Each structure stands twice: as C-alpha cells, then as structure tokens.
Amino acid sequence: MITVNHLSKAFGDHLVLDDLSEHIEKGEKVVIIGPSGSGKSTFLRCMNLLEKPTAGQIIFDGQDITSKDADINKIRMQMGMVFQHFNLFPHLSITRNMTLAPVKLGVLSKDEAEEKAKKLLDRVGLLEKADSYPDQLSGGQKQRIAIVRSLMMNPKMMLFDEPTSALDPEMVGEVLEVMKELASDGMTMAVVTHEMGFAREVANRVLFVDGGKVLESGTPDQVFGNPQNERTKEFLSKVL
Amino acid sequence: MTNLKEKFISDFIVDERWRYVTGGLKVTLLVTLLALILGCLIGMIIAIVRCAHDQRGEIEKKTFGNALLDFFNAICKLYVTIIRGTPVLVQLLIMYFIILVSFKSKVTVAVLTFSINSGAYVSEIFRGGIMAVDKGQMEAGRSLGLSYIQTMIEIIIPQALKSALPSLVNELIALLKETSICGYIGLNELTRGGDIIRGTTFDALLPLFLVAIIYLLMVLGITAIFGRVERRLRQSDHR
C-alpha cells in the first residue's frame, strides 16, 4: 500500500528523520511507538505530505507521491488523517464538517454525502449530534467525528497521530473501539499511540522509532515480549 | 430665539440650501460604501498572498511558483508600508493632481484613493485574523484533499472574519469619517456641503453642528448594527 524509501526530513539543520525505509502492506495495521521528539509525527505527516520530505521517495498505491508531477490533493483524498487535537471545523455543524470535502471535491453529491454522513454517524453512535457544533461535543465524541469525517472520503489508508492523547481517560475507550472496528473492517492503518494495549490487540506490526530511525520492527509479541534493541528495552521499561 | 430661527431659515430653507447637506450625505455614503467593498477585496487578496508566503514554511526549492509568491509578497509589503506611512490627504491629492489627473469624476478618484488606503489597513486586519486561526484547521482541510484556496475560503476565512469583525468595524468608522477630506479636491461630500452653507450665509454654528450630528448618528448606527451581528456570532459559538 505504501512504501517509504530512504526518507529524510530536516527542519533547518535539525535532522528529524534519518534515511528511514519502511513498507506497509494493504490491510496491515502498524503501530508506531517511540519517545517524545523521536520523529513519529513527522514520519506520519510525511506520508501524506503535510511535511515535505527533504530526501527520499514515497510510493503510495503504486504511485510515486514525492515526484514533481504528483497531484497532492488527489493523493490526500485517499489517505485519511486523524489528529491529536481533532481539528474539527468549529464554524460548521457536524454534518457539514463531514460533507464539506466530498461535496466540494465532487466525490459525492450533497444528498449522497448527507446520506453517507448519517450512516457513519449512526455507526459510531452519534446520529443525534448531526446538527450539533463541535464545541457542543466531548473530546471522545469529537475524535469519533474526526474519524468518520475522514472516512467520508473512502480512504485507502488511515493515519492516526496520537488520537487519544488529548482525551480524558474515560473517553479513550470509545475512540479505540471505533479504531478497532475500522481495523477489523480491513482498513490499512498507521497509528502513532501510547496505548500499548491497543497495539497488542490490533497491530500486525509495531515499529519503535528513535532518533529518526526505525530501531525495531516486529509483531507486538516480539517487540513487547522480546525486544532486541537496547533503546527499545529502555523505552518499554518506562511505559509498560 | 428668533435669531436662531432666522439663521435656520437662511442656512437650510432659502434656495433649498438643505440640498447641500443631503447631496453631500449621498456622496459620503457612496464613497464610503464603494471604498469599503473594494478595500475589503484588496485587503483580502493581500492578506492571502502574505499569509500564503509566511505559512509556506521553509523554502524548499527555487521553483517558479515560489519566486512568483516572493515577488507578490514583496509588492504587497511595499504597498502596505507606503500607504500606512503617508497621510491619506496626501494620497488623495497625489491621486487627483498627478496619477488620475485625466479622470473627470471626482467620486471615482475618491473611491479609488480610499479603496487603496483602506485596503492596506484591512489587509493587516485580515492577516491577523487568518494567522490567529489554529494551524490544525489548515492541516485538517488539506488532509481531506481540499486545495489551499478551497481550505482558505471554506474553513480559514470564515473563522478569521469572525475574530476580525470588531477591527473591521473600527476601520469602517474611520473610513466614513476620513472621507470628509474630499473637500480638498472639490468633491461635494457631507462636510463640504456644510462648509458651503457656512461660506454662503456666514453662519458656522448650525451647518457644522448638523454635519457633526449626522456623522455621529451614522457611527452610532454602524456600531449598533455590527454589535448585533457580533452578538449573533457569539451565540453560534455554542460554548
């Protein structure tokens, strides 16, 4: 689904991603862990070109998206992203939050989009919030809306950047539940998270990132149960 | 008292002199309204150019598009610097006697001058409003596949306008009052209307106070209208 070749990203002379290569299969769920500032978000954001790679190549669905003539907007339509701080549009109702992009981009008609929004809202148990505004929702509800807003575009892959880190503890579960459901539907997912329970349960593969490199990659059992790299061990001993 | 009544009659009734006031008021409103619309248009375009430039992040490559943006950004900055750095009266005189000297219509000269002038101020107001919108909003829009311009129009600008509204109203009030300098190019707007009566009847008191009261009422009207709009917007905040 997505192949990252020798990806580097520098902010000024601060090298954040250092010659990173990785491949994510269709339907695979990859959880990315690592210490703060290690470059996890930057890695994720490079995948949908919210950050422009300094060097390297990214192939998404057979297309070199780092090449000059790649249509960034077309590519992003197929890659959903969920942010730590939800980033719902506060001036638009929940329904409008969801229908704006597909209608503006001509993917769905207004009626189709509203129909689809209803179905998705129903699926995450928020149908009665269709006409509410983001400020009227709890954090967990906002994040569930943010997820279904991305799904409106029928993405081939979803990127999650610490989707539960800004939530009160009692709301983490409801968001992870939606993500698990998405995973079992076969969505290709790359998830940066500190929720090790989620990683164990859902991930096909866990990547440990530090210093802009993938230091360890394996099944949750391998990485959590029998880490090879010293820094992985050190990190896990702190968070587990 | 009879003195005042006589003055009133000679100031406003004789020869239908009240027409200087109403005619002037029309011109003042026309110039203000057109300059407001054009100024907002200019201001919005400048604000978008400057924000696109500033939010581009680090300069990645020397592409043609980037060079073009640098160029327009420099022009916009120069424009704002010059307009904000010189008195509007001087700008008006330069426009009338030099740049637009072939223009017959004084109204056009006034409208263009005040559009260009308030465009510079409005651009800074819009720019502040756009910069104040959380940058996650742009990222969310872009990550859904919307283009920069689509995200600007649908997501950023509506939020920016809301926070910029009080400053925009201030600018509108300043603009309305500033048009009173148009007398310098012989345009018969409200202030000059009152002044013509003063010059004819040699009574300063009534015509000038009347003009002042009309300005005051217009400003109060604008304040009241936009106060209501703001309250509406705040209600839709749902906090």
Ligand SMILES: Nc1ncnc2c1ncn2[C@@H]1O[C@H](COP(=O)(O)OP(=O)(O)OP(=O)(O)O)[C@@H](O)[C@H]1O
């Ligand atoms: N736009 C930017 N400009 C400059 N430096 C940046 C920028 N974005 C990130 N960085 C730097 O890059 C490094 C990696 O940041 P990144 O956000 O990818 O880390 P992270 O692994 O996601 O950390 P966290 O767990 O705290 O979210 C940090 O040192 C950060 O300061």
Ligand SMILES: [Mg+2]
């Ligand atoms: Mg991060």
